[in-house]
Amino acid sequence: MIYNAGVTSPRLLLPKSIYQALVAHARAQYPNEACGLLRGRAGRVSGFLPARNIAPTPRSDYEVDPESLLQALSWEDEGDELIAIFHSHPTSPPYPSFVDAAKAFYPDSVYLILSLQQPRHPELKGFHLRAEAAFTRTQARAMRQGIPFVQVRPGLWAYRIPSEGGDEGRGEDVCLVYDREDGPMRLIHIQPVSIHILL
Template sequence: MNTPIQPVILPQSIYDEIIAHARAGKPEEVCGVLRGRDSRAKELFRGRNIAEDKINNYTVDPQTLLRQFEFEDAGDAMMGIYHSHPVSVAYPSATDAWNAHYPDAYYLICSLEFDDAPVIRAFKMTPTFPDLDMEALRQALPFEEVRPGLFGLYVPAGGPIPEPLQSVVEDPSRAFYVVFNVNGAGKVDEHRIVFIEEHPVEVAG
């Protein structure tokens, strides 16, 4: 029997604050963290986006991320990390997958693709680090350079798993990215497969 997907529960005030932050930061991406327990958010902390290209990427500043230890001391956790997509859909990009370093946190994305109809969706992103011949793989599969030096390939849930990946990805029910970066010589430096699982968002009064 499949385990039920846990909904992410946001108080109305936090839901509204994420949207307000996204609108205030447009056209740049904004970001922050959520304090809470399990899948229920209790408090929002706006962060600073310190990415070099803030229009297309985000990196939460270290001071905001360090709040997770304050949360843990109080019996809570950094249960969520949010950021905005000012002009694109509320779905993780290859860059988002590459930057997903907290597999226990929910990643919330606020899309302002249609400013009068913002959308917030939540995901778990789980990185894995299989032993792959990435130099051969990059020749065999249609990777896209999503930002300078970073390449990604997306496989949707239920889609056919490319033959070179079938030995390391056995479950076709989960969407995933294969992402890697290259060094100054153009050779693969690091790589990972990041599995994507969407969780419904519920707004509580």
């Protein structure tokens, strides 16, 4: 089973048992967003650590608890790495929100998003979310004057530049985000990752 069909590179190999654990965790946490961390190496997932979502607004956001993040650090001593960061979208498509892009600080990890928008048919997609550029306050101020940013939550503004064809979620989009009215701005590259479920 392949998700993000048509995407040729990069890819993530996910055992079916771990995929089923992701779905079960997302359903158990519904209507809140579920989250967790996946370990592995060389593009192959070998384990899943369900985490607590400690976000102040867990129905629309996620934040992995610090204990789980500390546990993930020990995986390197065992020859694995934090290969993916998982969260669910209980009622929206499996595509990074502006908030997801703004909070992406692990450029080497795949961000897995499981949508329960159609509860009987969960949909899983993966993305690399990488900051490609950061702008100074002066540069950001000049850019904000000509771009129609949207305030997506208090203190967070964003603007999405769709890929060619403009079909959100199918290509490599770029997202401009900034956290404060006068704060620095980051350019986040959203790159789909092909997910292969191993039977």
